Amino acid sequence: MVKIINIAIDAMGGENSPLKNLEGIKLFIDKNKKIDDYFFQIYGNQSEIEKIIKEKQIDIKKIKIFNTSTVISDEETPLAAIKNSKSSSMWNSINAQISNNADISLSAGNTGVLFVISRMILKTINGVSKPALAGLWPNKKGMNVVLDLGANIECDEKNLVDFSEMGSALFKALYPQENPIVALLNIGSEEIKGTETLKKANILLKQISKKGDFIFNGYIEGNKITEGNSNVIVTDGFTGNVALKTAEGTAKFLTDSLKESLTKNFYSKISLIFSYFSLKSFKNKLDPRKFNGAIFLGLNGPVVKSHGGTDSLGFYYSIDLCYKIVKGNLLEQIRNNLNHLNNDKR
């Protein structure tokens, strides 16, 4: 018997919801005609959702709608949201893992609230010091997992070790053919560089890597993240958030400058005709929508956060990520890694 992957989706989170969320679901269904092992639980305003499903002719065999009456806005603070959130699409899409056998939850709504609600409902895995937010980041040879991206602005060496185990588990779930290679983000590659916390984590990770959950590659500098010699990049949430956003800003700055240069005169415009497909493949390869989706790691159930501002294609990629995470047995991988870690300590 095939196990059905149950994906609970908050249809009301993010810009242009629920339209883009439902279009993303349609894209997933259309692209995956050959597989049959998934099902969507959609949480939100039933009549709005049904209207779009009809308009867009979305196949309803793979869908069940759960009507919810409120939506958590982007301005809401976590504290206020907790009080009033139980009727919301977000709360119910997370709680689906408790009440409706969902395997994973996906939302493009308010990140802070999503993180707090997820922790409250799903609870932290026994033995994990702090849950973390992980993301995908392309490199020359494939893809990096990078964490923490902002859940914990201050971290100690125990947190960084947990992030290494959880990030490696995520990498193995997504890329079962490859070996996770962990590196600690630092300002130099020499042993004497960095904070005391990093030095302690460096010593611990050397020992722990002997258990075989991952290869430990020492320190990595910001300019080497995209080289692909390591693929699980571990850092505290402050540094990780600044690094990710700086990379996004730099990429936008460069592509905007390129666009400007290539459209400023007659000859450069002609060149665009010839280079159309090359530039398209360049753009396509590095399209940020392809890496859309940050994963909350360390809870007793996986939760994916889609970028609020993404479009239906971006939302499709975050659904695809959800499917792959469950298919790759992320939670089991994390529990295995943590067992190795904690058994050794006793």
Add this chain to the structure above:
Amino acid sequence: MVKIINIAIDAMGGENSPLKNLEGIKLFIDKNKKIDDYFFQIYGNQSEIEKIIKEKQIDIKKIKIFNTSTVISDEETPLAAIKNSKSSSMWNSINAQISNNADISLSAGNTGVLFVISRMILKTINGVSKPALAGLWPNKKGMNVVLDLGANIECDEKNLVDFSEMGSALFKALYPQENPIVALLNIGSEEIKGTETLKKANILLKQISKKGDFIFNGYIEGNKITEGNSNVIVTDGFTGNVALKTAEGTAKFLTDSLKESLTKNFYSKISLIFSYFSLKSFKNKLDPRKFNGAIFLGLNGPVVKSHGGTDSLGFYYSIDLCYKIVKGNLLEQIRNNLNHLNNDKR
């Protein structure tokens, strides 16, 4: 009477020294035939330097060579270097500000040693809590000053306030027609975001900005650095170093991918002929050699660190930066800003 700007240069630091250093000097002399208010003190192996000067036909009217017998290697630790450094080209090019009336010192050698020697010889300006390393970073509207880039991995709010005053002084020295607009690098723009240190610095900077040395623009996220709405970006040395290197790595990754896409087939190669000049202007505008040179701020004399791996054009730009820093009265600007800051405290 015109004041002569005396630039002391360590000719032996960095890859391909002293050749690239002297070629950089030649470029500066050739490009500045119309100005006469500068002079180079060159520290290094006299016979090697004289040989290159002859070969390259460098105009010696603007040059005096000071023979030094040793060179500090890139592997040397600051502690070891202090003991044996007094005969080195680096030590003497810094000490030139004490013994030979130099206005500024420039080296492409070992950064850690340069920082320690500079502090030892020039001493920290009265009232500055920690010296910092500042760099230039292009944005859509012009240029940012970013600091600290790695001199201090941990910083308190007083350090961040000093960095704001010193960074604004550097910005005013380099771009006298523009107003420095300070922003604190953080993981969100809301007041509740970030570490306690950042929150305290945020409150202090709001008060201090009323004195008029700079406009304070609050928090900035990594993806907004290149937008140009702020131009003095303040952060601790750990975060600044990671952000700078991540931006460098991202830029290299994108330009490498673009190159690959544009040369992979016949049509894309034809397009290169048409877009040659557009792509050249794109590359030219963002050439990292143009921003070569990090500035040690907070000492009783300015010191510029050129990238060790740069070429003669990159070294030329760091010489040009030295000239502009002295011309713009950097030290006086810093002392003025610090006076405002400290007078108010009493």
